[in-house]
Amino acid sequence: MxxxxxxxxxxxxxxxxxxxxxxxxxxxxxxxxxxxxxxxxxxxxxxxxxxxxxxxxxxxxxxxxxxxxxxxxLGIRFVCPSDAEWPAGFATMPDTLDAGTDSVPPPFGLWVRGNGSLAACEPRAIAVVGSRAASPYGRHVAGDIAADLAARGWIVVSGAAYGIDAAAHRGCLAMGGVTVAVLACGLDMDYPRSHSELLARIAQDGVVVSELAPGMQPMRSRFIARNRLIAALTSGTVVVEAARRSGALSTAHWAVKLGREVMAVPGPVTSEQSSGCHEWIRNRGAVLVTDADEVADTAGRLGPDAAPLAVGEERPLDRYSPDVRHVYERMPARAVTTVPDLARESGYPPPFVEQSLRELAAGGLVLAVLDGWVRVPGAA
Amino acid sequence: MxxxxxxxxxxxxxxxxxxxxxxxxxxxxxxxxxxxxxxxxxxxxxxxxxxxxxxxxxxxxxxxxxxxxxxxxLGIRFVCPSDAEWPAGFATMPDTLDAGTDSVPPPFGLWVRGNGSLAACEPRAIAVVGSRAASPYGRHVAGDIAADLAARGWIVVSGAAYGIDAAAHRGCLAMGGVTVAVLACGLDMDYPRSHSELLARIAQDGVVVSELAPGMQPMRSRFIARNRLIAALTSGTVVVEAARRSGALSTAHWAVKLGREVMAVPGPVTSEQSSGCHEWIRNRGAVLVTDADEVADTAGRLGPDAAPLAVGEERPLDRYSPDVRHVYERMPARAVTTVPDLARESGYPPPFVEQSLRELAAGGLVLAVLDGWVRVPGAA
Structure with missing residues (x-):
């Protein structure tokens, strides 16, 4: 295109x-x-x-x-399909449009605010969502999972709402991770208003996104529609807490339609806030997850990390993990790049990027130079 | 035989x-x-x-x-294969004996103490098991599930240990239900000793069982072997709480080998006591259950209740639920029987038996007579 x-x-x-x-x-x-x-x-x-x-x-x-x-x-850009920043995960949306009411219509474009890049969601992003009326247990677990995902280089995507969403964004930020908030209103408005500061922090290294033009107000139907973007931006959705009819489960429904993994965190059977999670594990095929390792493992099954390599001659790059390969692939072909730049470009935290570069250097694929790192031409 | x-x-x-x-x-x-x-x-x-x-x-x-x-x-009888009291659920054990180390060897016989009948397990019995070191949450849930199963006419089978086992027996007893305790020592000994009174109460309407002759002491390997009897007596096993390497999970392993349903109750992911349950739900095919309805629904899938009826002419009995049919089938062919006798014979609580008889009477299948109930000959 x-x-x-x-x-x-x-x-x-x-x-x-x-x-x-x-x-x-x-x-x-x-x-x-x-x-x-x-x-x-x-x-x-x-x-x-x-x-x-x-x-x-x-x-x-x-x-x-x-x-x-x-x-x-207002510092808001408009990202359209085929733009470099257009999320790769949205590619499956147009393809399913003909499938009738089961299809997931793509947005016309995405309004974006923040220093991060939507494209960074491509390698690995996870939606961590749940009830506004979350329990202390749910908020605790959401924060832990998001923080541990961030430490493993995953981007955490959520809806900036009270409860689970906010706990997920905060957990990710606490670990210096990149997080993406998808709103159900125009980006000239902070919603909920008391999350203004949280949204500003999200925009520092990540992005705040909406398909609604500035000036548009949040509405129930817009929250439901917004949830399809959260599902489409990620390789899997984790529902941390949700009562049986919670709107938070709509993200899981969209994820199923988009062929993404749905995960749910269990909780006490005596807690109404976990009943929707239990129902999805019991009857709707959600995978039970208890920590970030299990989330990464589950989402990796379908995500780009799990993509099978072409059969054939082994390339030097094949010896590395998908994450390290991704860092390599995000390096400019010939120019010198720095750890902070590459972190921004790849979506991984700077320490992970640095470690990856050292591993690649040990294999002769990259070289540390005076002002940064370069690929060794022809080595991969 | x-x-x-x-x-x-x-x-x-x-x-x-x-x-x-x-x-x-x-x-x-x-x-x-x-x-x-x-x-x-x-x-x-x-x-x-x-x-x-x-x-x-x-x-x-x-x-x-x-x-x-x-x-x-000592009031202990010895039940052998082909005796009327031999549990029908044990029939699958000999059949699998040739399958090598994966087979589940049957006991030589069963030592039994109590006023109930082992044969009562046949229609519907559920194992409710778990850690000795249970949390208050786990004991609460075990008691609730056992009580609600009892109210629905299920027999609850467990191992009389501290923690989940005791909570399950007690929950069942509190509802006037029938419960079966399988011990890993001779029945001349109460184990654990502080459960003497509990075991006596179990024996009032149910039974206490062991494959070990009087005089034999409890040992770790005998607990593991004992668990296969708990699995074999029931159409499904519910693990309420178990840490990852808990011995309580051995019942679940046996249940899998015997082709019985394995269920597990979730709990907080922050609780070590639920970690084995979560692992079994996530990786080993245990069905997540949160209450007795879900247990009955899951166990019924494989249990005798779910046995398909022969295709053909509908019989008058077909209009009734499997439970009511079972009550009917446990009535003597020509003699008068009473609700207490039929409750003992069928394993259902007296109120359920009475309700079933009234339903059967409305359909002309049984008749209330002066001193009890009789089948209407030829009506079924």
Missing amino acids: QARSTADRAARAALSAVVEPANRKVVARVYATGAEATWRAISRRDPHLDTDGVLARRAEGVDGAALLQHAAG | QARSTADRAARAALSAVVEPANRKVVARVYATGAEATWRAISRRDPHLDTDGVLARRAEGVDGAALLQHAAG
Whole structure:
């Protein structure tokens, strides 16, 4: 796919300000005719897309280009499919769009704020989610698992809500890890407001993301739709605590539809907050996990780490773990790079990157130079 | 199989006083040549059965007939294969004896004390087992599950140990249910001693059982072997709490070998006492259960309740639940029976039996008469 034109971006931005997330009809039209034509159709009140005229009314006065400019002024960028920062995990969404109501419609684009990169989710990211009304036990376990995942170089993705979500983000941050928050409102707003400081900390090394244009308010249906992005950004979802009908379980439902691993943490059978987790383990195929090792092991089964190598001659790089290989693959082909840069680029913590570089150097694949590290040409 | 001769019984009693439980070689010889010939071979120090002469030395002075008489004086009966009280669930043990070390050798016979009947386990019995060093949470859950199983007419089987076992027996008794304790020592001894009163209460409506002759002491290997009887008596085993290497898990191992359902109760991931349960759910195919309904549902899948009916003309009895049908089937063909008798015979609590009889009466299958209930001949 080629890079988006300015007009295409503006149309996508406008769509994200007018159309509710996961609107299959509109998404299908974008696939069929492109974003610009879809936006024009909506502005003209196309009866197939907009039976009651709601979209056309909302679209009045909306200007995608102006929106992009306004967002940029707030430090918010707009990432579109085929952009370098577009998450690789979203690739499975368009493919399933034809599958009818079971499909998971992709967003028109993603509004992003923060110094990290969404693309860093690609190697290994895990969703850690659960109830707002979490127990102290649940918050404790969510924090522990997130911290230990961060220490192993995983990115933790969650929804910045009270309870489990906040505990997961904080656990990850406490370990110096990278975490991603996906909101169900425009990024000009911090939601919940009391998490403003948490969101600012997340944006320091990670990103805060939404498919909703600045100005859009959180709503129940938007939370549900938002959860599909959390599932799509990650190779697996861990539900730490959820009552049987908790909205937190919708992330697990999306993960199943997207073919990602669903995991759940058990708890006391006397706790209502664990009942949804137990039900998913018992009847819905969620894998029971008790710590970050088990999460990594389970998510790795389906994740890129578990991708089988092509059969053939062994390359020097094959001797290394998938993580170390990934660090190598994120190095520029010829330029010198530094540990902090490579950490940012790869999504792994600096100590892990440094250790990986030392291992690669021992194998003759990279070389420490005066101001950083370089690949040894032809060695891999 | 025909009823055992007195000499066969005496030989089996003697074997149970001399041979360690689950000795595959000796059990295989009993199958091949009968108990009497095997006992004679051991007394004569058969080198194939007794390489170091230990069995022959132990056998000196052991007299099976005298043992049976001594036991009878203590209120202990000896139940042999093909006796009416021999548990139906043991039928799968001999069949698997040829499978080598994976087989589950049956006992020579079972020493039984109590007013209940081992045969009552046949329709539906569940093992509820776990650590001696149980947490208050584990004991609470074990008691609740056992009580609710009892209320649904299940027999609860366990090992009378401290912790989970005792909580399970007590929960069952509190609901007026029937419970079975399987010991790893002779029944002339209460083990653990501080459970004497508990064992006496178990024997009131249920039974206390051992494959070891009176006089034999508890030993670690005997506990492990004992656990196969707990598994064999039941259609499923529930592990309520067990650390990763807990001996309580050996019951689950036996249950797997016997093709019975294994269930485990989750708990806080921060509790070592639940770690074995979580491991079995995660990696060994144990079904997660949180209450008695889920236990009954899971065990029913493989149990006699789940046996498919023969395809064909619907019989009047088919309209009833398997439990009610079982109550009917336990009624004498022509004689009058009472609710207490039928409760004892069927293993269900009296209120359940009474309710079942009323349902059967509504369908014209049984009739309330002056001194009890009778089947309506030809109605089923």
